[in-house]
Amino acid sequence: MILFKILFLFFVLLILIRLGKRFKKRQIKITNFLIWLFFWLIAGTIVIYPESTSYLARFLGVGRGADVIIYFSLAIIFYFIFYFTIRLHVIDSKIAKIVRNISLREGKDEN
Amino acid sequence: MKIVVVIPAYNEEKVVGEVVHAAIKEGFSVIVVDDGSTDRTGEIAREAGAKIYRHIINLGLGATLATGLMAARRYNPDIVVTMDADGQHRAQDIPLLIKPLENLRADFVVGSRFLGKSFRKRDESVPAIRWFYNLFGNLITYFLFGVKTTDSQSGLRALNSRALEKINIQSLEMEVSSEFFKEIKNNNLRLEEVPIKGIYTEYSMSKPDLGKTQNLLTGVKTLFNLFLHRFTK
Numbered sequence: 270m271i272l273f274k275i276l277f278l279f280f281v282l283l284i285l286i287r288l289g290k291r292f293k294k295r296q297i298k299i300t301n302f303l304i305w306l307f308f309w310l311i312a313g314t315i316v317i318y319p320e321s322t323s324y325l326a327r328f329l330g331v332g333r334g335a336d337v338i339i340y341f342s343l344a345i346i347f348y349f350i351f352y353f354t355i356r357l358h359v360i361d362s363k364i365a366k367i368v369r370n371i372s373l374r375e376g377k378d379e380n
Numbered sequence: 381m382k383i384v385v386v387i388p389a390y391n392e393e394k395v396v397g398e399v400v401h402a403a404i405k406e407g408f409s410v411i412v413v414d415d416g417s418t419d420r421t422g423e424i425a426r427e428a429g430a431k432i433y434r435h436i437i438n439l440g441l442g443a444t445l446a447t448g449l450m451a452a453r454r455y456n457p458d459i460v461v462t463m464d465a466d467g468q469h470r471a472q473d474i475p476l477l478i479k480p481l482e483n484l485r486a487d488f489v490v491g492s493r494f495l496g497k498s499f500r501k502r503d504e505s506v507p508a509i510r511w512f513y514n515l516f517g518n519l520i521t522y523f524l525f526g527v528k529t530t531d532s533q534s535g536l537r538a539l540n541s542r543a544l545e546k547i548n549i550q551s552l553e554m555e556v557s558s559e560f561f562k563e564i565k566n567n568n569l570r571l572e573e574v575p576i577k578g579i580y581t582e583y584s585m586s587k588p589d590l591g592k593t594q595n596l597l598t599g600v601k602t603l604f605n606l607f608l609h610r611f612t613k
Binding site for chain 2: 358362364365368369371372373375376377379380
C-alpha cells in the first residue's frame with residue numbers, strides 16, 4: 270500500500286508541475302487551472318488519508334469510501350466524454366464554416 | 381424561370397461528367413460542390429460545363445449541400461434542385477419534380493422512390509435492405525421532426541426561392557436528409573412528394589465507399605447526430 274501511495278503521489282506531483290508550467294505559459298485559463306489544481310490536491314489528500322472518504326461515504330449513505338471515489342470518478346469521466354463529444358461537434362462545425370468560406374471565395378473568382 | 385441544379389460530389393469522376401452533361405442538356409445551370417475529392421471529379425465536372433465550388437478537405441454530405449445552397453443563392457434562382465452525383469437520379473425527372481413549385485402548390489418537393497409503392501410492389505431496382513433502411517429513416521424523421529414522408533433519405537429535392545432563403549442546414553454528414561424535413565417543419569414550408577425512379581446501376585451499388593455510407597455504424601452515428609440536432613435548436 271505504501272508503494273502505491275508513493276507512486277501515486279509522485280504521479281500527482283508530476284501533473285501539478287505540468288499544470289503549473291502550462292498556467293505560467295498561459296496555455297490554460299485561470300478557472301481551468303484552479304479546477305484541476307483543486308482536483309489533484311483532493312486526489313492526493315485522499316491517497317494520503319484514505320479514511321477521509323469514509324466520512325463522506327457515511328454521509329452519502331454509500332457503503333465504503335473506495336466506492337464513493339469510484340462513483341465520483343465514473344461520473345466525472347462520463348461528464349468529460351459528453352463534454353468532449355459536444356466540443357468535437359462544435360469544432361467540426363467551425364472547420365466546415367472555414368472550408369465553406371474558402372470554397373465560396375475561390376468559386377467566386379473562378380466561375 | 382431560372383433553375384439551378386446543385387450536385388454534391390465526392391470521388392465520382394467516373395459518372396459526374398455524364399450527370400452534369402444530362403442536366404445541362406435539359407437547360408439547367410449546374411453547380412457541383414466537390415467535397416475534397418482525391419480524383420478528378422472537379423475538373424471533369426468543370427469540363428462538362430458545371431460551376432465548381434471545392435472544399436479543400438472532405439467534410440461530408442451535409443456540409444457539401446449547405447455550401448451548394450449558399451453558392452446557388454448567388455445566381456438568384458427561382459428554383460434550386462439537389463441531386464446525387466452517382467447517376468441514380470435522372471435529369472429528365474426534374475421537370476416533373478418542379479411542377480408543384482411552378483404551380484405554387486408547394487415550397488419544397490422531394491423525389492420519392494417509394495411513394496405509392498408497398499414493399500412487394502417496390503421498384504425492382506430497389507434492394508430489399510434499402511427499402512427497410514428507408515422505412516426506418518422515415519419513422520425516425522416522423523418521430524423526431526413530425527413530418528410524414530415516404531422517402532426521408534432521397535437526394536433528389538427541389539426548393540423554391542422562399543425555401544432556399546429559409547432553410548439553414550447545420551448537419552455535416554448523412555443526417556442532412558432528415559434535417560431538411562426539420563427545416564420544412566420549422567419554417568412552415570409546404571412539402572409535396574413526387575414519385576421518381578431511383579436508378580441503382582452497377583456503378584452506384586459497387587462504389588468503394590458504399591460500405592462507408594450504408595453500413596450499420598454509419599446508421600447509428602447518423603441517428604445519434606439526429607438526436608443531437610433535435611435537442612440543440
